[in-house]
Amino acid sequence: MTETSKTQALRIAGLDCFYGEIQVLYGLDLVLNKGEVLCLFGRNGAGKTTTLKAIMGLVRASAGSISLAGQELTGLAAHEVPKAGIAYVPQGRRLFAEMTVAENIEIGLMARGKGKAVRE
Ligand SMILES: Nc1ncnc2c1ncn2[C@@H]1O[C@H](COP(=O)(O)OP(=O)(O)OP(=O)(O)O)[C@@H](O)[C@H]1O
Ligand SMILES: [Mg+2]
Incomplete structure (x- = not known):
């Protein structure tokens, strides 16, 4: 190593x-x-x-x-x-069912303060 x-x-x-x-x-x-x-x-x-x-x-x-x-x-x-x-990524989905996939990803990105590059 x-x-x-x-x-x-x-x-x-x-x-x-x-x-x-x-x-x-x-x-x-x-x-x-x-x-x-x-x-x-x-x-x-x-x-x-x-x-x-x-x-x-x-x-x-x-x-x-x-x-x-x-x-x-x-x-x-x-x-x-x-x-x-x-x-x-916990067991179970825990997504926001009323929101789009893109919006769910947006929520995850908010915690990291890194927008576009990580989303891509
Ligand atoms: N919030 C909690 N409060 C008290 N005891 C808990 C809590 N969460 C888990 N335990 C206990 O801690 C031990 C380990 O549980 P854990 O959920 O980590 O096991 P696991 O290996 O993930 O099991 P599984 O294969 O069922 O998912 C078990 O005896 C469980 O009952
Ligand atoms: Mg478990």
Whole structure:
């Protein structure tokens, strides 16, 4: 692995997450390098969605590190995480059904402050 690809990686190390007093993730580690596809498998309730929510700042990390291209994400508010360069496409559609496809994309772009180039 080159130094460049290392710094572009999503890295999770020792991640613990809780819902209230119940611990769901125990020291989770993973590395995802640029250009790779990673599938996370597990039985129902294993913690897959919790892992994705933790990456996006929607569930707090109680311990451990989540970094993207060297930037620590765990301290960021959820609305700051996408600006670091990562997106979450949740299970379920959650689109605005009354709006056009273009309008739905427009809503997504609002959060990033990057109009035309990303839309294209
Ligand atoms: N909001 C919540 N409050 C309390 N417990 C939760 C909450 N969300 C998930 N859990 C619990 O945390 C554990 C992990 O759930 P999670 O949704 O991450 O699993 P999953 O691997 O995505 O499962 P599935 O395959 O069903 O989507 C489960 O025991 C679940 O009941
Ligand atoms: Mg799930």
